[in-house]
Amino acid sequence: MKLFYTSCAQLLHIVSKIVQTMPLIDLVHEPVLKKEVIGVLMSKKIKTVFDGTLGLGGHAKLILENFPQLEKYIGVELDMQHLDFAQKKLKKWHKKTVFKNQNFSEIKEILQTVGFFRPLVVLLDLGICSNQVDNGEKGFSFMQDGPLNMAFDKKNNGKCSEIINKFSENALSDIFKKWGEEPMHSSLARKIVEGRKQKKIETTMELKSIIEANVPSYKVKKILMRIFQALRIATNDELWHLEKVLHETVNLLELGDRFGVMSFHSLEDRMVKHFFRKKTEPKTEETVFSLHTQTEPAEFRLLSKKPIVPSQVEQEENSRSRSVKFRIIEKI
Numbered sequence: 001m002k003l004f005y006t007s008c009a010q011l012l013h014i015v016s017k018i019v020q021t022m023p024l025i026d027l028v029h030e031p032v033l034k035k036e037v038i039g040v041l042m043s044k045k046i047k048t049v050f051d052g053t054l055g056l057g058g059h060a061k062l063i064l065e066n067f068p069q070l071e072k073y074i075g076v077e078l079d080m081q082h083l084d085f086a087q088k089k090l091k092k093w094h095k096k097t098v099f100k101n102q103n104f105s106e107i108k109e110i111l112q113t114v115g116f117f118r119p120l121v122v123l124l125d126l127g128i129c130s131n132q133v134d135n136g137e138k139g140f141s142f143m144q145d146g147p148l149n150m151a152f153d154k155k156n157n158g159k160c161s162e163i164i165n166k167f168s169e170n171a172l173s174d175i176f177k178k179w180g181e182e183p184m185h186s187s188l189a190r191k192i193v194e195g196r197k198q199k200k201i202e203t204t205m206e207l208k209s210i211i212e213a214n215v216p217s218y219k220v221k222k223i224l225m226r227i228f229q230a231l232r233i234a235t236n237d238e239l240w241h242l243e244k245v246l247h248e249t250v251n252l253l254e255l256g257d258r259f260g261v262m263s264f265h266s267l268e269d270r271m272v273k274h275f276f277r278k279k280t281e282p283k284t285e286e287t288v289f290s291l292h293t294q295t296e297p298a299e300f301r302l303l304s305k306k307p308i309v310p311s312q313v314e315q316e317e318n319s320r321s322r323s324v325k326f327r328i329i330e331k332i
């Protein structure tokens with residue numbers, strides 16, 4: 001009998017070890033612009049990659065497979081479930097990978113702690129993974145029922161619900177206008193405030209039904225997209241962190257280092273575009289007769305004049321890739 005229990009315990013131990021080492025098969029995300037990441041962003045000279053949006057490790061795997069000369073791959077991710085998944089997926093490269101459950105805007109502190117070799121590439125693939133949209137529990141999508149959450153990391157759990165249920169009508173309207181660019185921002189804010197007086201708005205579907213009932217039906221989908229986008233940006237302070245990472249990154253790059261950002265909506269892309277433009281133009285001063293003379297040469301060059309966009313084939317195969325714009329600069 002004792003032998004039987006010992007064997008059962010051993011068996012259970014073995015099964016639990018197998019489960020621990022098994023990949024989490026239900027998380028899926030197809031990385032975008034794979035060819036361009038390999039062919040434009042990366043080069044055989046690069047020694048370190050700082051991947052600020054590790055996600056499920058799709059780009060990481062691609063890069064690690066194609067650039068064996070890399071000495072360090074630093075993967076940063078706010079969503080702990082993603083970080084765990086990616087860490088397992090990349091265990092073959094455990095000697096050169098470092099994982100951090102932090103915000104990419106902490107790039108300076110992370111690189112200082114971890115140490116790195118140059119040339120360095122910094123990659124940001126902004127936004128959310130497909131599985132975050134598909135998982136109703138995360139509350140990102142108006143297509144799935146779930147709690148109004150939208151937080152990338154636990155620290156912000158409850159913030160979205162607080163915005164919807166506690167913020168003033170003016171503050172809500174501002175969020176919808178600024179971060180959703182939603183023309184019906186004020187009437188929708190009013191309807192939400194009226195709705196929450198009847199009952200606290202707790203789920204994505206409850207919010208969706210208030211919006212659906214108060215906008216023309218042919219516009220519903222676009223408006224839902226804009227409102228959910230605005231709430232996600234507000235919940236995670238996304239544009240604040242983007243602004244911070246842009247400044248901090250360019251300040252720490254040196255000759256030959258590269259910085260690539262993939263953005264998926266116009267607010268992000270506009271920010272990146274203007275910032276990169278400023279950094280890739282020489283500084284000038286207005287002199288007599290409104291003539292401009294160059295006072296300082298440009299600090300960076302653009303690796304592609306126009307933003308890189310996906311091929312027709314990629315757009316057909318991966319609908320999420322359709323809105324991506326990829327901009328890359330190199331320190332000169």
Ligand SMILES: C[S@@+](CC[C@H](N)C(=O)[O-])C[C@H]1O[C@@H](n2cnc3c(N)ncnc32)[C@H](O)[C@@H]1O
Binds near residue numbers: 029082127129
């Ligand atoms: C589009 S996915 C990245 C997918 C990844 N490139 C891949 O191939 O699997 C974006 C990821 O960035 C994470 N994220 C978003 N904002 C972040 C931030 N400020 N700091 C760190 N991670 C962030 C999200 O949780 C999500 O997993």
